Amino acid sequence: xxxxxxxxxxxxxxxxxxLTKVHTAGRMVQRRLAATQHVPExxxxxILAKQRLNRPNSPHxxxxxxxxxxYASSLNRITGIVLSGGLYVFGLAYLAAPTLGWHLETxxxxxxxxxxxxxxxVAAKMAVSFPFVFHSLNGxxxxxxxxGLGFKNITVMQTGWAVVxxxxxxxLYLSLFA
Numbered sequence: 001x002x003x004x005x006x007x008x009x010x011x012x013x014x015x016x017x018x019l020t021k022v023h024t025a026g027r028m029v030q031r032r033l034a035a036t037q038h039v040p041e042x043x044x045x046x047i048l049a050k051q052r053l054n055r056p057n058s059p060h061x062x063x064x065x066x067x068x069x070x071y072a073s074s075l076n077r078i079t080g081i082v083l084s085g086g087l088y089v090f091g092l093a094y095l096a097a098p099t100l101g102w103h104l105e106t107x108x109x110x111x112x113x114x115x116x117x118x119x120x121x122v123a124a125k126m127a128v129s130f131p132f133v134f135h136s137l138n139g140x141x142x143x144x145x146x147x148g149l150g151f152k153n154i155t156v157m158q159t160g161w162a163v164v165x166x167x168x169x170x171x172l173y174l175s176l177f178a
Contacts, residue, residue, distance in 0.1 A: 068160035076138045079131035086128075125175035133174070134167035 039047065090104075097104040113121065141159050144150050150159055 068157055068164075072138055072141075072160045072163060076135060076142075079135040079138075082131045083135060122175050125178075126171055129174040130167060130171040133170040134163065137163045137166055137170075 094104050141163055150156065
């Protein structure tokens with residue numbers, strides 16, 4: 001709308017007569033050249049659906065090559081949601097446990113986990129440690145960006161892959177040896 005207005009003002013200043021404006025007594029009056037008609041609601045919805053099919057889609061996902069920054073940013077948000085959501089769910093369950101008769105005290109949880117097979121313990125530790133380690137390391141990476149460090153393309157890619165590698169190594173260490 002603004003570009004159309006600028007164009008019309010430019011034409012007016014250049015002295016080109018406008019096709020959609022009629023000058024009457026020194027005033028400009030807008031004239032509508034398009035014919036309108038009343039359309040029933042159902043037919044209007046069909047016209048709108050046909051127009052939507054002809055609209056172009058944004059090509060942002062189909063023309064760009066995926067980069068480590070996309071994946072790291074998405075995974076950072078997902079791990080933050082998983083960690084905070086898990087904390088809230090466990091906190092609410094811990095508060096509701098006495099009322100509901102659940103046993104979520106430390107001794108009960110330790111005894112329950114001790115009875116699990118080793119593979120289940122390692123998997124549970126991985127499920128908790130990977131989001132924590134990745135979110136922590138990527139948070140440090142973002143803090144370095146906040147102070148203006150590491151904005152070159154090669155540095156961004158190197159630090160992104162370093163965060164992924166260190167997250168896998170750190171979560172494996174925490175899952176297997178801690």
